[in-house]
Amino acid sequence: MKDVAREAGVGIKxxxxxxxxxxxxxxxxxARVRAAVERLAYRRDVSAGSLRRADRRTLSxxxxxxxxxxxFDAQVHRGVEDxxxxxxxxxxxxxxxxxxxxxxxxxxTMGSYQVDGLIVMPAGPDPTALQREMDAGMPVVxxxxxxxxLETDSVVVDNQxxxxxxxxxLISYGHRHIAFMGxxxxxxxxxxxxxxxxxxxxxxxxxxxxIPDLSNEYLAETATRAMLQASPAPTAIFAAQNLVTIxxxxxxxxxxxxxxxxxxxxxxxxxxDLVSPAITVIAQDPHLIGKMAAxxxxxxxxxxxxxxxxxxxxxxxxxxxxxEIPPA
Amino acid sequence: MKDVAREAGVGIKxxxxxxxxxxxxxxxxxARVRAAVERLAYRRDVSAGSLRRADRRTLSxxxxxxxxxxxFDAQVHRGVEDxxxxxxxxxxxxxxxxxxxxxxxxxxTMGSYQVDGLIVMPAGPDPTALQREMDAGMPVVxxxxxxxxLETDSVVVDNQxxxxxxxxxLISYGHRHIAFMGxxxxxxxxxxxxxxxxxxxxxxxxxxxxIPDLSNEYLAETATRAMLQASPAPTAIFAAQNLVTIxxxxxxxxxxxxxxxxxxxxxxxxxxDLVSPAITVIAQDPHLIGKMAAxxxxxxxxxxxxxxxxxxxxxxxxxxxxxEIPPA
DNA sequence: ACACTTTATGACAACGATGTCAGACGGTCT
DNA sequence: AGACCGTCTGACATCGTTGTCATAAAGTGT
Numbered sequence: 004m005k006d007v008a009r010e011a012g013v014g015i016k017x018x019x020x021x022x023x024x025x026x027x028x029x030x031x032x033x034a035r036v037r038a039a040v041e042r043l044a045y046r047r048d049v050s051a052g053s054l055r056r057a058d059r060r061t062l063s064x065x066x067x068x069x070x071x072x073x074x075f076d077a078q079v080h081r082g083v084e085d086x087x088x089x090x091x092x093x094x095x096x097x098x099x100x101x102x103x104x105x106x107x108x109x110x111x112t113m114g115s116y117q118v119d120g121l122i123v124m125p126a127g128p129d130p131t132a133l134q135r136e137m138d139a140g141m142p143v144v145x146x147x148x149x150x151x152x153l154e155t156d157s158v159v160v161d162n163q164x165x166x167x168x169x170x171x172x173l174i175s176y177g178h179r180h181i182a183f184m185g186x187x188x189x190x191x192x193x194x195x196x197x198x199x200x201x202x203x204x205x206x207x208x209x210x211x212x213x214i215p216d217l218s219n220e221y222l223a224e225t226a227t228r229a230m231l232q233a234s235p236a237p238t239a240i241f242a243a244q245n246l247v248t249i250x251x252x253x254x255x256x257x258x259x260x261x262x263x264x265x266x267x268x269x270x271x272x273x274x275x276d277l278v279s280p281a282i283t284v285i286a287q288d289p290h291l292i293g294k295m296a297a298x299x300x301x302x303x304x305x306x307x308x309x310x311x312x313x314x315x316x317x318x319x320x321x322x323x324x325x326x327e328i329p330p331a
Numbered sequence: 332m333k334d335v336a337r338e339a340g341v342g343i344k345x346x347x348x349x350x351x352x353x354x355x356x357x358x359x360x361x362a363r364v365r366a367a368v369e370r371l372a373y374r375r376d377v378s379a380g381s382l383r384r385a386d387r388r389t390l391s392x393x394x395x396x397x398x399x400x401x402x403f404d405a406q407v408h409r410g411v412e413d414x415x416x417x418x419x420x421x422x423x424x425x426x427x428x429x430x431x432x433x434x435x436x437x438x439x440t441m442g443s444y445q446v447d448g449l450i451v452m453p454a455g456p457d458p459t460a461l462q463r464e465m466d467a468g469m470p471v472v473x474x475x476x477x478x479x480x481l482e483t484d485s486v487v488v489d490n491q492x493x494x495x496x497x498x499x500x501l502i503s504y505g506h507r508h509i510a511f512m513g514x515x516x517x518x519x520x521x522x523x524x525x526x527x528x529x530x531x532x533x534x535x536x537x538x539x540x541x542i543p544d545l546s547n548e549y550l551a552e553t554a555t556r557a558m559l560q561a562s563p564a565p566t567a568i569f570a571a572q573n574l575v576t577i578x579x580x581x582x583x584x585x586x587x588x589x590x591x592x593x594x595x596x597x598x599x600x601x602x603x604d605l606v607s608p609a610i611t612v613i614a615q616d617p618h619l620i621g622k623m624a625a626x627x628x629x630x631x632x633x634x635x636x637x638x639x640x641x642x643x644x645x646x647x648x649x650x651x652x653x654x655e656i657p658p659a
Numbered sequence: 660a661c662a663c664t665t666t667a668t669g670a671c672a673a674c675g676a677t678g679t680c681a682g683a684c685g686g687t688c689t
Numbered sequence: 690a691g692a693c694c695g696t697c698t699g700a701c702a703t704c705g706t707t708g709t710c711a712t713a714a715a716g717t718g719t
Binding site: 341356 | 695696697698699700701703704705706
């Protein structure tokens, strides 16, 4: 900027004014400055600017997801990016892999990059890292799940009633022995979905059969195969997470049981409508979740001091075939 | 930092030395500083530090992808993140949507955030924005495709020979009328895949049937349906991109032709092994592509001034059924 | 002609950190 | 004792930018 000022024969503050469009600069001077900027291929340094500016804004937000390559998380990511990008904010992202250790580590790291706010899909139940950041004045919005003891905005879906709906759907087709296969129980979403399943089973006086802690596709497949050896084997399965659903479908296929045993999944899966039978699911709208979280965060960054909000994004029920198989 | 210095009763430079582990600090002093850091919940400001430091490093890299929510791109993203994270670098990412306009805009934006290097899946054929960045000393690594006229490292797959292999595979099963359905032809990868298809057809003296510029699933589905009305209709399809493959499969399914017409896809698709018939594909390893790109970039950031490298990541051929259907 | 406002401009300090340098202290060698 | 070295420490300038303020010129109202 000093160089540009010299090149244009003006003071550095005048260059600053032109670059930031502050006005109070003569048209002729401004033109000379713009020409110099062009000639020297000058580009403003956002971080140096934020250093001196009163609000310390860096026009960037941090995004901590479970795994950027999980289709659900990737859609959330895109939603955040769309909303943030429209407001001129850049997105710094990282994957936590549901590891509380990484959360403890990466939350302060994001802080040290001076992001203006943080969107987090929390990996653990421990609020201290995030609380510390919030105490330092950092706006935080949680997505997908909350953290007990942390008073801040969140964007979630109603996992419990979605799971209840899915289970009731199976019950309405005559099933009374429905297995629940879900993700790790320290995840609040997994617990809520289990709760919804339990509610529906109780109401129908159906037995419960719970297989938790399936953290990936492979474990889900193995567990499904093992479970179906038992007798009496369940006649239907509620698969409470996207990767679990894939594992279940894969196991049923390998046993040739995909047209005998009913399946309803939570979260849509790519090509779920093309396999045979097509997979009935409770679908979320992850792009919308990300977009709303980013909008909430941007409002907080902009100074919104209203009460803490919990935004619940609706789910939709996609009936496709696998969930409408009656018991044998 | 000034506050920490006052709290600990030392000079700010001493605090800096402790925080950065520079040594030459007495143990007692260091302990007092660490205690003060803890008490005041102090965190170093990375960007302010980089301002004065000679190398201007911000320990962050920029990543410009087609679309962070495309499964292929998301895997690349994760590969980059893994390699960058291990070296202590943060990743600033954005989606270009194959729009050269956005590329012109976001490349300098990344520059103004002072990233130490840039990994780009280029959206357009125009090298100027990237060239300008490189002239300013920014290391750049291209992924998935190159840019003509830009002398820089790149990590790609051999699209041409992959496509040739796929086509030859169909020919070996007796097909002589194979349709090529591909993405927009301004994308180098799309052109290379078409070239590979052409080579194989020529060698076998088979007719070509080319349907380009299918930029999404829906267009691919519609085009497939239209094409199959023609007579004589092709007996096999080479679907040259992941979303195109999905569209093709969807169209065949809706016409009930999925067991009549052979399909080989380029890029693996999720659940491609579960649909019936399972989809034969040329699979890439996007995680590896991202990882290698990041490693190359980190080497350049670290001062590697060796000659420009083009890294070619091998593809693999997954034979699953859809590509082994003989012509009627 | 006078006071007052508006527009245009640059000098300078400051943001939070690090590089440079100089100085103080204690120990070792001649 | 004096020269010399290694360790430990802080004052100060500096990185690129913006906030504050002073100043000057031109315009406006009386």
